[in-house]
Amino acid sequence: MLELKNIHKAFGKNEVLKGVDLKVNKGDVVAILGPSGSGKTTLLRTITFLEKADQGEIVLKDLNLDVQKATKKDITKLRKKTAFVFQNYGLFLNKTALQNVMEGLTIARKVPRAEAEKRAKEALDKVGLSDRYDYYPSQLSGGQQQRVGIARAIAVNPDVILFDEPTSALDPELVSGILDIIRSLAKEGSTMVVVTHEMAFAQDVATHVVFMDGGVIVEEGSSHEFFSHPKEERTKQFFSRFISTDNYII
Amino acid sequence: MRLNTEFMKETFWLALEGVPITLKITIIALFISIILGFILALVEIHRVRVATPIITAYVSLIRGTPQVLQILIVYSLIPSLLNAIVQKMEINFSVWDIEPIVYAYIVFTINTTALLTETFRSALLSIDKLQMEAALSVGLTPFWANVRIIFPQAFEAALPNICTTTVNLIKGTSLAFMMSVKEVTAIAKTQASYGYNFIESYLDIFVIYLILCLLVQGIFAIIEKQAQAHRKIVRSV
Ligand SMILES: Nc1ncnc2c1ncn2[C@@H]1O[C@H](COP(=O)(O)OP(=O)(O)OP(=O)(O)O)[C@@H](O)[C@H]1O
Ligand SMILES: [Mg+2]
Numbered sequence: 001m002l003e004l005k006n007i008h009k010a011f012g013k014n015e016v017l018k019g020v021d022l023k024v025n026k027g028d029v030v031a032i033l034g035p036s037g038s039g040k041t042t043l044l045r046t047i048t049f050l051e052k053a054d055q056g057e058i059v060l061k062d063l064n065l066d067v068q069k070a071t072k073k074d075i076t077k078l079r080k081k082t083a084f085v086f087q088n089y090g091l092f093l094n095k096t097a098l099q100n101v102m103e104g105l106t107i108a109r110k111v112p113r114a115e116a117e118k119r120a121k122e123a124l125d126k127v128g129l130s131d132r133y134d135y136y137p138s139q140l141s142g143g144q145q146q147r148v149g150i151a152r153a154i155a156v157n158p159d160v161i162l163f164d165e166p167t168s169a170l171d172p173e174l175v176s177g178i179l180d181i182i183r184s185l186a187k188e189g190s191t192m193v194v195v196t197h198e199m200a201f202a203q204d205v206a207t208h209v210v211f212m213d214g215g216v217i218v219e220e221g222s223s224h225e226f227f228s229h230p231k232e233e234r235t236k237q238f239f240s241r242f243i244s245t246d247n248y249i250i
Numbered sequence: 251m252r253l254n255t256e257f258m259k260e261t262f263w264l265a266l267e268g269v270p271i272t273l274k275i276t277i278i279a280l281f282i283s284i285i286l287g288f289i290l291a292l293v294e295i296h297r298v299r300v301a302t303p304i305i306t307a308y309v310s311l312i313r314g315t316p317q318v319l320q321i322l323i324v325y326s327l328i329p330s331l332l333n334a335i336v337q338k339m340e341i342n343f344s345v346w347d348i349e350p351i352v353y354a355y356i357v358f359t360i361n362t363t364a365l366l367t368e369t370f371r372s373a374l375l376s377i378d379k380l381q382m383e384a385a386l387s388v389g390l391t392p393f394w395a396n397v398r399i400i401f402p403q404a405f406e407a408a409l410p411n412i413c414t415t416t417v418n419l420i421k422g423t424s425l426a427f428m429m430s431v432k433e434v435t436a437i438a439k440t441q442a443s444y445g446y447n448f449i450e451s452y453l454d455i456f457v458i459y460l461i462l463c464l465l466v467q468g469i470f471a472i473i474e475k476q477a478q479a480h481r482k483i484v485r486s487v
Contacts (some may be wrong), residue, residue: 050383072391080389090384094402104388107398152388 001026001191002160006079007046007056007067016042017053018215024160024193024208031206031223032195035238038212040195041087042163042200047193048082049075061159080108083153085163089145091137097124097148098133101155109156123155124148126179143174150181154190161185163194179205199239203227211235251399256452261441264354265454268434275423279358280416280436286359287366294371305367312364317422324357325429328396354426358419365415366408373408374400395443406477413470417463434458 062163127147385395427436442451
């Protein structure tokens with residue numbers, strides 16, 4: 001359903017993505033793992049042109065874009081089929097929780113107000129914020145803000161939701177609440193790509209795991225085979241740092 | 251030394267009659283400057299090839315010269331310049347019939363626009379890049395992302411500086427007497443000159459300007475409070 005072909009991206013002379021291919025099927029939960037600086041965030045951002053890749057192809061359902069030739073119209077179309085959940089929430093500071101969720105419906109997708117409000121409330125209810133509709137981001141905790149971020153993403157019924165380390169800005173005690181929400185979305189069949197450092201979560205929720213290093217995908221596979229039998233030396237090394245600490249969490 | 255209180259009272263009411271002129275200059279200059287300054291700030295930020303350096307130069311020029319000098323130059327330069335043009339093009343129009351207050355509008359607009367361009371520029375740049383990225387991600391076009399998300403936040407960030415600029419503008423209009431505009435200061439000066447009651451006159455308008463500026467600050471305090479609704483703390487449930 002979502003396919004990236006040969007994505008290249010450099011910042012000046014720093015080649016951050018060196019030809020990445022990735023396929024995501026409907027209902028997949030893809031976890032992207034990898035050391036800091038390996039290009040995970042950049043890859044995610046190139047999918048919706050928050051970062052314009054230098055070269056490559058992005059296919060989403062019937063939309064097939066050569067990144068070099070994509071027009072503004074194509075890009076907006078692509079963005080309307082996707083949703084992005086940011087590490088630092090990225091809520092609109094001048095809007096309430098409800099308005100944050102409605103914005104993409106009323107303004108971007110021309111959904112009538114009443115219907116937009118209904119859908120926005122449903123989304124907020126789903127993430128457990130039925131008592132916070134009229135709160136501004138500054139009046140919400142980090143965990144609540146990220147819930148609004150997720151509600152904003154699911155309200156538009158996107159084909160795929162992209163998460164960039166959705167829990168890494170949160171206090172440890174708030175992490176599991178957010179992960180539970182993502183887990184329940186996975187159970188409902190949402191297609192998601194999640195950049196994360198939460199190994200236990202990736203192991204548990206992801207259907208597919210991708211390990212990136214140095215701007216390329218070093219190894220990928222089903223969650224089970226990936227965690228039980230990593231093939232590449234680089235992957236094993238990376239895990240050795242986590243496995244021991246992870247055991248404490250589980 | 252004794253103050254002539256009778257004169258003081260009389261002049262106070264007379265000078266008050268200049269307040270509408272003072273406010274007219276202030277409001278017209280402010281209105282045009284807010285619109286123009288915002289547009290110029292956008293152009294400056296978007297690095298338009300020729301326009302951006304011109305705007306940057308204009309802002310530094312105005313900020314780097316005394317207002318008195320700007321008034322003197324505009325008031326002596328523009329009429330002569332216009333007159334030359336009118337004569338050359340053989341238009342039947344007497345430049346010397348233009349009301350002095352028009353020059354006041356021009357000077358104070360030129361000055362305030364420069365200050366507000368700078369204010370809006372820094373306000374726009376102060377908005378976190380993430381706000382734009384989030385807006386684009388929910389499917390807004392760049393145009394709507396600006397109109398719905400970025401500009402409102404930038405305006406709010408600019409409000410304290412717009413208030414300061416407005417207060418300075420009101421105070422600055424006291425120089426309009428140099429262009430023979432009959433505003434508060436001009437009236438006070440004229441009254442004083444009859445009997446050399448300068449101290450009384452100046453004390454009068456000291457109070458008038460103080461009241462005007464306090465009023466403006468009060469109005470802006472209300473606007474800011476409205477604009478910052480999202481900063482107020484709601485009782486947690
Ligand atoms: N806007 C940018 N300008 C210049 N360099 C950038 C930019 N964004 C990212 N980079 C560089 O690209 C490389 C990859 O960054 P990226 O954020 O994709 O890594 P990451 O895998 O997400 O790391 P982390 O786990 O720390 O989030 C880094 O070397 C970073 O310095
Ligand atoms: Mg990252």
